[in-house]
Amino acid sequence: MESKKRVVVLGAGFGGLAFCQAFRHPAAEITLVDRQNHHLFQPLLYQVATAGLSAAEIAQPIRSILRDRTDLSVRLGNVESILPTEKRVVVDGNSLPFDYLIFALGGRTSYFGHPEWEAFAPGLKSLADAQRIRREVLLAFEQAENSLDPKEQQRLMTIVVIGGGPTGVELAGACAELAQHVLRQDFRRIDPGQTRVILIEGSHHILGQFPETLGIRGEEQLKALGVEIRCGTLVREISQGTVTLQSGEVIEAGNILWAAGVSASPLTAALGAPRDRAGRVQVRPDLSIPDHPSIFVIGDAIALVDPNGVTVPGVSPAAIQAGQHVARILESELDARPRRVPFRYWDKGSMATIGRSAAVAKMGPLEFSGYPAWLAWLFVHLIFLIGFRNRVAVLWQWFYSYLTYKRGARIITGLKW
Amino acid sequence: MESKKRVVVLGAGFGGLAFCQAFRHPAAEITLVDRQNHHLFQPLLYQVATAGLSAAEIAQPIRSILRDRTDLSVRLGNVESILPTEKRVVVDGNSLPFDYLIFALGGRTSYFGHPEWEAFAPGLKSLADAQRIRREVLLAFEQAENSLDPKEQQRLMTIVVIGGGPTGVELAGACAELAQHVLRQDFRRIDPGQTRVILIEGSHHILGQFPETLGIRGEEQLKALGVEIRCGTLVREISQGTVTLQSGEVIEAGNILWAAGVSASPLTAALGAPRDRAGRVQVRPDLSIPDHPSIFVIGDAIALVDPNGVTVPGVSPAAIQAGQHVARILESELDARPRRVPFRYWDKGSMATIGRSAAVAKMGPLEFSGYPAWLAWLFVHLIFLIGFRNRVAVLWQWFYSYLTYKRGARIITGLKW
Numbered sequence: 001m002e003s004k005k006r007v008v009v010l011g012a013g014f015g016g017l018a019f020c021q022a023f024r025h026p027a028a029e030i031t032l033v034d035r036q037n038h039h040l041f042q043p044l045l046y047q048v049a050t051a052g053l054s055a056a057e058i059a060q061p062i063r064s065i066l067r068d069r070t071d072l073s074v075r076l077g078n079v080e081s082i083l084p085t086e087k088r089v090v091v092d093g094n095s096l097p098f099d100y101l102i103f104a105l106g107g108r109t110s111y112f113g114h115p116e117w118e119a120f121a122p123g124l125k126s127l128a129d130a131q132r133i134r135r136e137v138l139l140a141f142e143q144a145e146n147s148l149d150p151k152e153q154q155r156l157m158t159i160v161v162i163g164g165g166p167t168g169v170e171l172a173g174a175c176a177e178l179a180q181h182v183l184r185q186d187f188r189r190i191d192p193g194q195t196r197v198i199l200i201e202g203s204h205h206i207l208g209q210f211p212e213t214l215g216i217r218g219e220e221q222l223k224a225l226g227v228e229i230r231c232g233t234l235v236r237e238i239s240q241g242t243v244t245l246q247s248g249e250v251i252e253a254g255n256i257l258w259a260a261g262v263s264a265s266p267l268t269a270a271l272g273a274p275r276d277r278a279g280r281v282q283v284r285p286d287l288s289i290p291d292h293p294s295i296f297v298i299g300d301a302i303a304l305v306d307p308n309g310v311t312v313p314g315v316s317p318a319a320i321q322a323g324q325h326v327a328r329i330l331e332s333e334l335d336a337r338p339r340r341v342p343f344r345y346w347d348k349g350s351m352a353t354i355g356r357s358a359a360v361a362k363m364g365p366l367e368f369s370g371y372p373a374w375l376a377w378l379f380v381h382l383i384f385l386i387g388f389r390n391r392v393a394v395l396w397q398w399f400y401s402y403l404t405y406k407r408g409a410r411i412i413t414g415l416k417w
Numbered sequence: 418m419e420s421k422k423r424v425v426v427l428g429a430g431f432g433g434l435a436f437c438q439a440f441r442h443p444a445a446e447i448t449l450v451d452r453q454n455h456h457l458f459q460p461l462l463y464q465v466a467t468a469g470l471s472a473a474e475i476a477q478p479i480r481s482i483l484r485d486r487t488d489l490s491v492r493l494g495n496v497e498s499i500l501p502t503e504k505r506v507v508v509d510g511n512s513l514p515f516d517y518l519i520f521a522l523g524g525r526t527s528y529f530g531h532p533e534w535e536a537f538a539p540g541l542k543s544l545a546d547a548q549r550i551r552r553e554v555l556l557a558f559e560q561a562e563n564s565l566d567p568k569e570q571q572r573l574m575t576i577v578v579i580g581g582g583p584t585g586v587e588l589a590g591a592c593a594e595l596a597q598h599v600l601r602q603d604f605r606r607i608d609p610g611q612t613r614v615i616l617i618e619g620s621h622h623i624l625g626q627f628p629e630t631l632g633i634r635g636e637e638q639l640k641a642l643g644v645e646i647r648c649g650t651l652v653r654e655i656s657q658g659t660v661t662l663q664s665g666e667v668i669e670a671g672n673i674l675w676a677a678g679v680s681a682s683p684l685t686a687a688l689g690a691p692r693d694r695a696g697r698v699q700v701r702p703d704l705s706i707p708d709h710p711s712i713f714v715i716g717d718a719i720a721l722v723d724p725n726g727v728t729v730p731g732v733s734p735a736a737i738q739a740g741q742h743v744a745r746i747l748e749s750e751l752d753a754r755p756r757r758v759p760f761r762y763w764d765k766g767s768m769a770t771i772g773r774s775a776a777v778a779k780m781g782p783l784e785f786s787g788y789p790a791w792l793a794w795l796f797v798h799l800i801f802l803i804g805f806r807n808r809v810a811v812l813w814q815w816f817y818s819y820l821t822y823k824r825g826a827r828i829i830t831g832l833k834w
Contacts, residue, residue: 056471063603073605186480188490
């Protein structure tokens with residue numbers, strides 16, 4: 001009896017998980033490696049950061065999702081290096097050989113050559129990031145309440161969000177709502193209604209990947225929530241509590257949140273394939289890498305223009321489709337059939353939420369905003385949230401917050417005294 | 418117009434919060450100081466530690482609970498010192514003067530003169546403690562799955578719980594269920610069903626504060642869950658991964674959890690009143706301290722035998738009753754009426770849960786165990802859980818776990834790589 005083919009999957013994000021769920025072959029055994037024990041529903045991470053949901057509501061243990069897959073084992077560990085020609089990866093000092101490798105390690109926050117800004121302006125990629133932002137935003141209000149200096153209070157009650165893509169827009173809208181509605185009656189000396197939320201975007205309109213009309217509608221909805229928008233200006237410098245714009249404006253803020261850039265995992269370098277400036281791998285049309293047909297890259301780490309001329313975007317539907325595509329390729333290969341046609345991205349549409357009852361959405365030729373877009377956003381995000389329990393819990397949270405303007409997860413943990 | 422009396426409350430646990438909710442007087446303004454931003458429902462903390470509930474489900478922001486009380490302000494901060502004769506406390510370097518002081522800082526884990534054991538055997542008093550235990554227990558299973566050494570696997574899959582009071586019993590039962598049912602199908606190399614949970618208790622039966630028959634019933638129910646019980650033996654030494662008992666037995670364990678001792682906050686020393694060995698203040702019958710009739714101590718920090726000859730226990734109903742008692746005293750005093758009769762503790766009964774459908778309960782002359790006790794436990798804990806949203810969320814979690822044996826909060830956060 002021939003021994004089974006070892007398929008190693010790096011990363012249990014949308015891409016890696018979709019591959020595992022779609023791939024099944026009697027001649028293969030799969031090892032899924034991740035440095036977290038949970039799959040994270042990243043589109044709702046901003047809700048954890050702004051105290052709308054708690055960590056467990058948007059995360060699901062990987063072992064639990066895949067518990068019925070006896071052909072698959074999950075390994076909690078940190079990928080240290082990848083050796084394509086030796087066909088092995090190193091996880092926590094241990095060698096893990098593979099016949100096929102699926103690289104799905106996703107992206108990380110990028111500070112455009114200014115890694116020192118991370119200390120002053122946290123990004124939002126992991127649960128730990130979200131919990132850090134929640135702690136720091138809530139603590140700034142506590143410090144403002146304890147302060148006797150009105151200028152210091154206003155500084156603490158200023159939140160700068162850098163980057164006008166969906167994450168930045170969602171964070172800015174949720175911060176404004178947190179201050180205007182949720183915290184409004186909670187303090188005695190300060191009025192959280194005086195909070196300034198400032199969104200900074202380098203191009204001329206926010207939500208650049210949407211049609212311009214939707215970007216403008218998004219700006220109107222954000223302004224209605226009290227968010228100040230600075231478009232067409234870049235950040236020159238960030239230091240503790242201070243953002244300096246290229247326009248010369250200096251903003252003092254209690255919290256600075258970074259939602260401006262994403263780059264691929266630095267481990268893409270180990271693949272030896274050509275990469276773009278953000279570290280994304282220039283994969284072949286079937287998602288494998290040059291010279292190594294048994295190594296595939298999926299998710300946010302790929303740079304690819306598909307046969308329809310569409311640049312595959314770094315969004316979860318693209319990662320899921322790529323994972324499913326590679327699953328079909330591998331199944332064919334193990335059945336000694338030829339590889340399938342090149343990967344084609346199917347754009348199901350995109351949406352960004354701005355606040356309670358406010359959003360923008362584009363689905364094919366349809367563009368809409370406001371309440372209908374928000375309902376669509378709610379529906380789509382509930383449908384795709386993995387795990388029945390989470391879905392019910394999140395629906396309940398949203399329903400309760402919608403009725404009462406209260407947020408359930410306003411708990412500061414990890415305080416050090 | 419006379420200035421208002423400044424009432425300062427230290428601690429937003431059951432005692433401090435009950436005082437604030439019961440006390441209201443037009444001549445008083447209240448400041449509630451806590452070093453966390455949330456009130457914690459401590460009786461369910463073991464569920465957070467064993468991944469049954471998430472932090473936000475048993476914690477409620479203090480500001481949110483008291484948001485309608487314009488006569489009350491909440492201050493997030495660390496109490497550094499108390500100066501009874503100067504009538505002020507110091508919070509984060511700032512002086513806070515008072516006319517009346519309510520000391521409700523509760524207890525902390527005590528290691529009986531061995532503070533060095535804390536590093537090897539975490540206690541369970543705060544959300545951070547619970548999250549630490551959850552992370553370390555879940556990680557031990559992950560490490561066992563990655564290990565190739567059967568002896569090391571068995572060591573990692575051994576959990577020692579020290580202390581057979583309600584917290585220890587609840588932790589031991591929940592750990593056994595986590596291993597036997599929740600994690601059972603999640604691993605490929607290890608069988609979590611082989612997990613050893615060992616409960617160590619110094620006296621001859623667990624649950625010493627219950628009648629002996631209930632202690633024995635509790636032991637039977639724990640054994641049915643697979644928990645090994647060592648009664649009548651004390652711990653001689655704890656080091657990294659090893660517990661040595663006075664019987665000479667040495668147990669190697671992946672996790673050692675400490676539920677054996679509680680002492681009062683070290684700040685009780687600043688009150689200048691006589692204290693017992695655990696640091697509890699020997700209060701006067703009205704809960705004030707000798708020489709300072711305007712300083713009251715409530716909750717776990719008091720050592721008092723009430724006029725009925727009952728030693729007031731360190732449990733939440735006693736803290737709540739004490740808080741309400743002091744509220745009545747202060748209202749009388751501000752109305753220039755004499756102080757009320759001494760504090761009397763009303764024992765409504767006590768219960769401890771052991772696992773799914775297993776518990777012991779004593780209510781007046783009634784003693785019961787098993788399923789009826791478990792239902793009573795469920796009912797009482799839901800009723801007293803503060804916050805409607807939390808109650809619905811927790812009920813849903815319990816219902817879901819009961820049906821599926823799944824636990825929703827099996828998320829490891831705070832991993833460092």
